[in-house]
Amino acid sequence: MTQLSPETDGIEPGADDIRPTVSQLEEEGDAAADYIEELLDVADLDGDIDIDVRDGRAYVSVTSTSDSNLRLLSKPDTVSALQELARIAVHTRTGAFSRLILDIGGSREARQAELVALVERAIQRIEDGAASASLPPMSSYERKVVHDIVAGEGFVSVSEGEGRDRHTVITAK
Missing domain, CATH: 3.30.300.20 (K homology (KH) domain)
Incomplete structure (x- = not known):
């Protein structure tokens, strides 16, 4: 289980940590x-x-x-x-x-709006009593966007799974 933070900018641990100029x-x-x-x-x-x-x-x-x-x-x-x-x-x-x-x-803006709505529905499930909410598999960039949205809402998210099955799980703090 990997938790991403703004400092990692969506880079999974083990990735080349050398940032381009x-x-x-x-x-x-x-x-x-x-x-x-x-x-x-x-x-x-x-x-x-x-x-x-x-x-x-x-x-x-x-x-x-x-x-x-x-x-x-x-x-x-x-x-x-x-x-x-x-x-x-x-x-x-x-x-x-x-x-x-x-x-x-504008495809990225449209996808960002979809991800915001997806996160809002997941957070609502948690607020309604669920221990966690799993989102569907998505790209590393989309997971990074989701992690940022979730953090902004005061919740915690982690990436789980491997390859095409890698997805985000949201929990309360």
Whole structure:
């Protein structure tokens, strides 16, 4: 059982604890943006790319006007797959493992809202008398977001399970 804290920034124990520099993260963002830009060109999709560095990660966001066809790529599974491909592109260019986060058409914001609602329902179960509440399996980034939401609500969360079955369990303090 692993409890994550804001200090670990979602890095599981045993992971490489060496944090990349801001310039390395900017290079990751540039490599990922180049890859995504080429993909958009090939697919004839419109989008503006923004790169940001925060919380020890590179964030690449693709946005467009409301009448754009970018929504074709903004489904959660598609964003996750493209994020993994962008991470591979970064690794190919830099030789370093990347933890970059890709957002397409506000997909991360939408998922954040879903996670907040999921945590609120779990906390309600605990307040109604349950000893704990387990959430469904999710990615390490989503578990990190959940840990932050749970901590903000004054509860405790831990990650349990392995691989695709890794999930978050919430308990009262």
